[in-house]
Amino acid sequence: MAYLLPILLYLISTTGEIVSDHRKIRVDDDVYCESWRFSVETNDAGYWSTVPARCVQFVQDYMTGDRYRYDSEVVAENSLRFAKTVEISDSGSDGWVFDIDETLLSNLPYYQLIGFGSKTFDEESFDSWVDLAEAPALPASLSLYKELKQLGFKIFLLTGRSEYQRNATEKNLLYAGFTNWERLILRGPSDQGKPAIVYKSEKRSDLQHEGYRIHGNSGDQWSDLLGFAVATRSFKLPNPMYYIS
Amino acid sequence: MAYLLPILLYLISTTGEIVSDHRKIRVDDDVYCESWRFSVETNDAGYWSTVPARCVQFVQDYMTGDRYRYDSEVVAENSLRFAKTVEISDSGSDGWVFDIDETLLSNLPYYQLIGFGSKTFDEESFDSWVDLAEAPALPASLSLYKELKQLGFKIFLLTGRSEYQRNATEKNLLYAGFTNWERLILRGPSDQGKPAIVYKSEKRSDLQHEGYRIHGNSGDQWSDLLGFAVATRSFKLPNPMYYIS
Incomplete structure (x- = not known):
């Protein structure tokens, strides 16, 4: 040998x-x-649980440089191009679903402090960050949000955050410039412990049963977009920092 | 003004x-x-119909350099890692579905001649290329194919090519090193004109009704992977040269 x-x-x-x-x-x-x-x-x-050690610097460069911002802008452009093809009815039933974290709000200030996804998720420190209610908007998503409202879409915010975070979440959304959403849906007691893909599919299905047509869905996780009751078009925003199943 | x-x-x-x-x-x-x-x-x-003029050189560099080959290897590694978690039954009903073009076979020699997706699809010249039956294997996919067979998966080849191309397709697959697939499914007369996502979903559904469990599905187009009767896990191979809906 x-x-x-x-x-x-x-x-x-x-x-x-x-x-x-x-x-x-x-x-x-x-x-x-x-x-x-x-x-x-x-x-x-x-x-996957953490960014490979070999790629932490790569993720930092990506998130803090032009690429993340421009990738997000291209997603918003694609979303808006599709949205403009939708015929909006007078019934007020044309909906668009947005995830919140890394979709409307950017937690980059938090992830910069804890090493860009190099460590496993720490619920306690993230919850403290959420309570601060100071996450900035993703600029491209804020523009898209406003444009969709002008086109006549009802905006549904569907987040993995829990009901006890409702006040902080609303405060943060307003601070970041988001207004006049139709509904903010957070995990209630019966949603705890469900995989995000199931919880979010169920909530989209509920909206459909109420009579809403979900034309578009924007999220940084595939669990925001897949499952059942999926939107006509789904838009995947970039996120190389963490994974939610 | x-x-x-x-x-x-x-x-x-x-x-x-x-x-x-x-x-x-x-x-x-x-x-x-x-x-x-x-x-x-x-x-x-x-x-989308053609690569933006501004990105043709980018696509050429991507396809002919390390990146395309390595991206494909990482997809194969992810696929195999999942495949090894599947408990294979004795019934012979554990299936894996592969697309062919840009999944098992690489048409890069053809696309190099016609400008890497910078021009709209030309059916006549592509059919002539198919008739040559000289497309090489994607190396990572060939290794994966062999490993899946060893693990006990039944391999289903589901392609947008038509029945009249069956002989050339079989000849090319053998030339490239692929052997002992369970079934090669091509578009028959009743499949013509259907969007790929519908045609492929219907064929996967047929397989499920025959009793096969489709654990994995590998394809370079989202229309290979989405729709209905989707596999437990879908694996998207890279392809920045063309789009099939």
């Missing part, structure tokens, strides 16, 4: 790179992290 | 950049094309 030693030493020396079998290629951090991000943003990755 | 002239001249001078309203930022080609690609790969863009 001695002939394996140089190979093992080589493998150890390239820690953090993709080395294993014949079909793998070795890549630098940038290619690695771009591919990791592709797998996350397309939902290919499935569940 | 004379005071508008300098603004108009400024807008004209920055042709190709994002200039319009207050919320837009101006970005260089790389940021622009990365965001365009994000919108395409997440399905936010909806229908």
Whole structure:
């Protein structure tokens, strides 16, 4: 087995790179992290808990540079282009569903403090941040929100936050410039413990049973968008910092 | 209105950049094309016909460099990681569905000749290319294919190609190293004209009614993956060259 030693030493020396079998290629951090991000943003990755150590700097650069802001603007442009094709009825039943965190509000000030998704979610510190009610708007989403209202859509805010956070959430939304939503839906007692994809599908289904047509749905998690009672068009905002199933 | 002239001249001078309203930022080609690609790969863009002129070089670099190949490998790794969690029954009813073009076979040699998606789809030249039956395998997908078979999955190939292309398609699959699929499903007479998302959902539904469980589904188009009778997990391969609805 001695002939394996140089190979093992080589493998150890390239820690953090993709080395294993014949079909793998070795890549630098940038290619690695771009591919990791592709797998996350397309939902290919499935569940993941923290940003790979190798990609924390990549995520920081992405979130704090032009790319995050511009990706969000392109999503808003695509959303608005679709919204303008919708024929709005006089019945007031044309709806658009928005998630809140990393969709309307940006928690980037919080995630900057705790390392851009490099650590597992800490409910206590996040709840304290929510109570501050000082998350800024995602600029592109704020413009989209206003434009959708002008077009005549009823706006439904569907968040994984809980009822006890209603006051802080309303205060934060107003602080960030969001006004006149039709309804703010938070997790009630019977929604606790449900996966987000189930909870959100159920709430969309309730809206449909009330007679609303959900034309568009905007969210940074695939669990905001998939499941059942899905919108005519779903719009995935970027988020390489955390995953919610 | 004379005071508008300098603004108009400024807008004209920055042709190709994002200039319009207050919320837009101006970005260089790389940021622009990365965001365009994000919108395409997440399905936010909806229908699109050709790669934006500004991004043809970006797409060429992406497709012919490390990134495309490595993105595909990460998709295969995610797929295999999930596949290994599936408990395979003795009934032979555990299925995995693969699309063919840009999923198992790469038409990159063809798209290199016609400009990487910069021109609208030309059925005649593409059919001639299909008849050649010389498309190479996507290396990561070929490895995944073999590993899934070893795990005990029945492999279903579900393609938008038509029955008259069955012989050329089988020949090409064998040439590229794919063997022992359970079934190759092509568009029959009654499938012509249907959107891919409907045709493919119907065929997956048929498989489920036959008793197959579709655990995984791999495709480069969202129309391979969404609709109804969706797989337990869907895996989106990269494709910034064309869109099929």
